[in-house]
Amino acid sequence: MTITQIMIYVRVAETLSFTQTAQDLHMTQPAVSHAIASIEGELDVKLLLRNRKRGVMLTEIGQKVLVHFRGILQHMERAQQHIAAEKGLEVGTLTIGAFPSASAYFLPPIIRHIRQHYPNLVFDLHEGSTNEVKEWVHTKKIEAGIILLPDDEVDLIPLYRDHMIVLLPDGHPLGEGDSIDIHQLHNQDMVLCKGGHEVAIMDAFERENCQLHIKFTTHNVGTLVSMVREGLGIGIVSSLAMSMYPHHMTVKPITPRINREIGIAVPSLHNASRAVRLFLRTAEELFGQKH
Incomplete structure (x- = not known):
């Protein structure tokens, strides 16, 4: 063979x-x-x-x-990277996965920073839902994936703490205050975006004994924004995801704060290639303190 x-x-x-x-x-x-x-x-x-x-x-x-x-x-790729490093060259292919908002926010600056020093390193990027990215790491389809924590089956590097915000239609009465208490959303018509948002939100409503009335679910933050703009419900979405979508709508913080932890998953830190270690080190330098 x-x-x-x-x-x-x-x-x-x-x-x-x-x-x-x-x-x-x-x-x-x-x-x-x-x-x-x-x-x-x-x-x-x-x-x-x-x-x-x-x-x-x-x-x-x-x-x-x-x-x-x-x-x-992947072992062969690591061997080639070590041989190239011995010759004073950083070459090879690094296979990375991320869910959409993380891909848009984290990957461009990380890749730009790495390529300034190692222009011969090639990036093979895969984008999917957070569950798909986790599965790709588990099955070694990718060498590293940006996911929502926790995950007990792989090695993790915590990277960023994201939080949820409330998106309101124009003229909604809840827009008058500085923030929105989660109990004010009890039984309100809500629009949720799947793919990593819903778990933290559902857990928070359950902890506060509030009824989460999901009127619509989407798989795209842009669709959620459009539905809220049309007055179809109140949106709860991560601040990270919303930073990728310019808009002029009313956004309020929610209390108690709803957080979600974002990190980088690898099948094994011990067996990680030089390129993966470079990626992890660069990500921590650029984003590790930004919570």
Whole structure:
């Protein structure tokens, strides 16, 4: 089994397409099929199933092997980084994941700072919900992910404490005060954005014995802003997310304060590559004290 064959298998498992893999890796489709057949023959197990209606699917053992193969490729990447460092060069690819607001807020300054010193380092960025990013770290699809804490299955670097704010339609009576007590939101029509906001909000309402009446849920902060602007409900959203969306609406702090912790997750700090350690160190320098 060769590194190239392992790389081909990982790509097929991620795209679930022999054709797409062949295009991505600039190979012929028969060559991709031959590589997969060679791996399955050597391991004497079926890793992939091909179905005319459902396409390519991973077997149970195929999913487990995928995690190990990703680890092998990451070890090879770390070896290449060490060799490059010995020659006085910082090269390689760093695979990072983040949920949308974290991606927009944290990644550009971190990447800009790193590339000023290490222009040859390549970043492969993945964006998804906070649960998707956690899963990518767990399965080693990415080397580091910006997630909401806690997560007991990986190593964590706390980075930032975010807090929730209340977004009000124009002319709403709650806009008169300096802040909004959570009890004032009891049974109000609320608009919530999923993907990392809802857990902290639900926990806070439960602690204060308040009824959270969710009128609408969205998966995009921009949609939440538009719905509140149209008077469809009161929005609760993180200050970090709102900083990414310029607006002219009434925003109020909420008491008691509702916080959420943001951090960087890696499968193992001990086994982290030089590039991952550089990313962690840079993130802490730029954002570690900003709470």
